[in-house]
Amino acid sequence: MPAAPHHNPFADWLRTHAHPLTHLDSEAPLDDLEPLRAVIGDARVVAIGENSHFISEFALMRERILRFLVERCGFTALAFEYGFSEGIPLDAWVQGEGTDDGLSAHLAAAIPVGAEEPLHWLRRHNRTASRPVRFAGVDIPAAGGSLLPALAPVADYLRRIDPETLPAIQEAMRISGSFAGGSGAVAAPAWARLATAEQDALSAILTRLLIRFRSVEPLYVSRSDQQSYDIAVRRLEGACHGDYTFRAMADLFAGKGLTADTSARDAYMAESVLWHLERFAPETRVVLAAHNAHIQKTPVSFDGHLTGLPMGQQLHRALGDDYVALGLTSTTGHTADMPRDENTRFGFTVAATPLEPAEPGSIEAAFADAELGLSIADLHQARPEARGNADVAPGPDRIRIQSAYLHTPVLDAFDAILHTPTSTVADNLDVLDYL
Numbered sequence: 001m002p003a004a005p006h007h008n009p010f011a012d013w014l015r016t017h018a019h020p021l022t023h024l025d026s027e028a029p030l031d032d033l034e035p036l037r038a039v040i041g042d043a044r045v046v047a048i049g050e051n052s053h054f055i056s057e058f059a060l061m062r063e064r065i066l067r068f069l070v071e072r073c074g075f076t077a078l079a080f081e082y083g084f085s086e087g088i089p090l091d092a093w094v095q096g097e098g099t100d101d102g103l104s105a106h107l108a109a110a111i112p113v114g115a116e117e118p119l120h121w122l123r124r125h126n127r128t129a130s131r132p133v134r135f136a137g138v139d140i141p142a143a144g145g146s147l148l149p150a151l152a153p154v155a156d157y158l159r160r161i162d163p164e165t166l167p168a169i170q171e172a173m174r175i176s177g178s179f180a181g182g183s184g185a186v187a188a189p190a191w192a193r194l195a196t197a198e199q200d201a202l203s204a205i206l207t208r209l210l211i212r213f214r215s216v217e218p219l220y221v222s223r224s225d226q227q228s229y230d231i232a233v234r235r236l237e238g239a240c241h242g243d244y245t246f247r248a249m250a251d252l253f254a255g256k257g258l259t260a261d262t263s264a265r266d267a268y269m270a271e272s273v274l275w276h277l278e279r280f281a282p283e284t285r286v287v288l289a290a291h292n293a294h295i296q297k298t299p300v301s302f303d304g305h306l307t308g309l310p311m312g313q314q315l316h317r318a319l320g321d322d323y324v325a326l327g328l329t330s331t332t333g334h335t336a337d338m339p340r341d342e343n344t345r346f347g348f349t350v351a352a353t354p355l356e357p358a359e360p361g362s363i364e365a366a367f368a369d370a371e372l373g374l375s376i377a378d379l380h381q382a383r384p385e386a387r388g389n390a391d392v393a394p395g396p397d398r399i400r401i402q403s404a405y406l407h408t409p410v411l412d413a414f415d416a417i418l419h420t421p422t423s424t425v426a427d428n429l430d431v432l433d434y435l
Contacts, residue, residue, distance in 0.1 A: 008360075010363075011365075011368075011369035013382055014377055015371075017378070018367075019035040019377075021033070022374070024061060024420070026060050026067070026121075030067060030068045033065065035376055036069075039376075039415055040069075040073065041321070041324075043285070043322050043324040044277065044284075044285050044286065044319065044322040044323075045285070045315060045319060045322060045323045046285075046287055046288065047288040047315075047324065047325045048061075048065050048287065048295075048326050049291060050062070051291075051329045051330070051335070051399065051400045052291075052335045052337075052423070053114070054114075054336040054350055054426045055336060055423045055426065056423075056425070056426050056427075057330065057423050057424060058328050059114045059117065061328060065287075065326070066078060067121070070125065073285070075133070076133050076281065076283075076284050076285060077133060077135070078118060078122060078288075078289065079138050079276060079288045080115050081138070081269070081291065082110065082113075082138070083110075083137045083140065083141045083142060083149055084138055084139060084141075084238050084268075084272050085141050085150040085153060086110065088137070090115075091134055091135040094122040094133070095132055095134075096126065096127070103116065103119055103123075109149075111182065111183055111346055112429065114289070115289075134276075136272070136273075137272070138268075138272035138288075139265070139268070139269055139272070140238050140242040140268050140269075141242055142180075142182065142183065142187075143184060144183060144184030144187060144242055145180065145184055145187045145347075146177075147173075147180070147242050148176055148180055150235040150236065150238045150242070151172060151173050151176060151235075153232070154169060154232050154235050154239070155173065157224070157228065158232075161224050162220065162223075168209060169205070172239075175202045175205075176202065176239075178194065179191045179193070183346040183347050186342060186345075186346065186347035187246060188250045188253060189250065189253065189342060191246040192254070203243055206239055210236050210240055213236060217229065230279070237268065238268060238272075241264045241267070245262070245264050248264060249262065252307075259305070260299070260307065262308040265308075266294060266311040266313075267309070267314060269290070269294065269311040270315050270318070273286065273288060274315075274318060292401065292414075294310050294312065295312040295325045296325060296408065296413040297310075297323075297325055297414070298310075298408045299313060300406065301407065301408070324415045325414045325415050327399065327414040327416070327417045327418070328417075328420070329363060329364055329367075329399060329417060329420075330423035331355070331364045331367055332355055332368075333421075333422035334353060335400070335402050335403050336350050336352065336402065337353045337403050338351070338402070339351055350425065350429050353402070353403045355400075358400075359405055362396055363396040363398070363417055366396055367421075372421075373419075373421045374421065376419070377416060379395070379416055379417060380415060382395055382411055383411050394409075395409065395411035396410040399414075
């Protein structure tokens with residue numbers, strides 16, 4: 001006798017509550033995204049994720065949501081999983097500085113995680129906008145690949161207002177330059193090969209510089225201005241968090257990492273979002289683009305080991321309902337796995353990996369069982385308190401991260417899930433493969 005087909009209660013809920021979407025074209029009409037209004041409410045920060053970088057459909061979906069939030073909901077800033085320090089000239093570019101074709105020079109050293117098209121759209125939008133949209137980087141420098149994008153402008157600042165400290169920061173730059181790479185996948189193992197004395201000297205110098213900055217703020221501000229000082233401190237903080245991340249990643253790769261030790265990078269990203277919120281115009285609302293594992297509101301654990309407290313968890317703690325997380329995922333097609341390879345520019349290659357049928361218990365399995373296509377599910381409505389019944393079947397307990405799964409209570413981790421039935425690895429990734 002054949003086995004009875006598996007019944008997925010959450011798939012039943014999705015069939016009656018998910019909203020179909022009609023477009024992936026970033027220039028298409030936006031009416032199908034109107035259900036997002038109920039999800040975001042009056043939130044000040046709306047994060048848009050993706051379960052893998054380098055996926056064409058996720059990039060298109062994020063571009064459409066950005067347009068919707070700016071054009072229809074009044075959002076006036078885009079924050080991105082991109083270096084805080086490197087983001088400052090990009091903000092000037094989207095405001096009209098330089099030439100239209102100057103963006104490639106700004107992005108030449110960065111991992112191509114999908115910032116290019118949103119930045120071009122912001123520049124075009126800002127030409128006629130009554131209230132221009134700002135751009136903000138929030139990450140540690142070079143995605144953890146090098147401290148130099150943060151330290152070089154700090155050195156320029158100190159050269160003007162405190163030249164006595166130049167030897168210290170120049171020594172930090174010398175050590176940093178000896179292991180710098182395009183991402184943390186290159187820099188962390190290179191950092192691990194440094195002599196212990198060099199590793200410790202770098203940490204000590206950065207700590208002393210940061211304490212000095214904070215201790216003599218009135219002096220530095222009197223010699224420059226508050227904005228220049230604030231930016232320099234934030235850059236130096238990024239270098240300190242980056243330095244800590246080298247240690248954390250090296251230990252993680254060696255199998256001896258401390259519990260949640262990779263949280264330093266996400267803490268810096270969360271603090272950067274709050275930093276920009278404080279300094280942008282009043283009533284600013286921010287669209288935040290980053291990986292699902294950075295924007296989720298729940299801890300990140302693998303094989304039962306607590307790996308990190310993500311940016312989203314920390315922003316939810318700081319902002320409450322003013323923070324909303326939109327996860328993006330898919331059920332079929334290919335994903336972009338990232339095998340480590342120190343002989344490539346960014347320390348990894350991109351492997352277009354076919355997606356296996358979704359695991360039972362995953363949000364992807366629920367969408368597949370519900371036979372839904374391009375769609376959005378407001379998870380607020382699925383939570384037990386919203387349904388008035390604490391005894392209902394639990395929601396999904398995992399979500400895809402590349403070709404693997406991250407086990408987490410999905411209803412707590414995200415406020416909504418946007419689903420595309422098929423995902424395709426981008427075809428413009430040649431830049432990743434050369435040294």
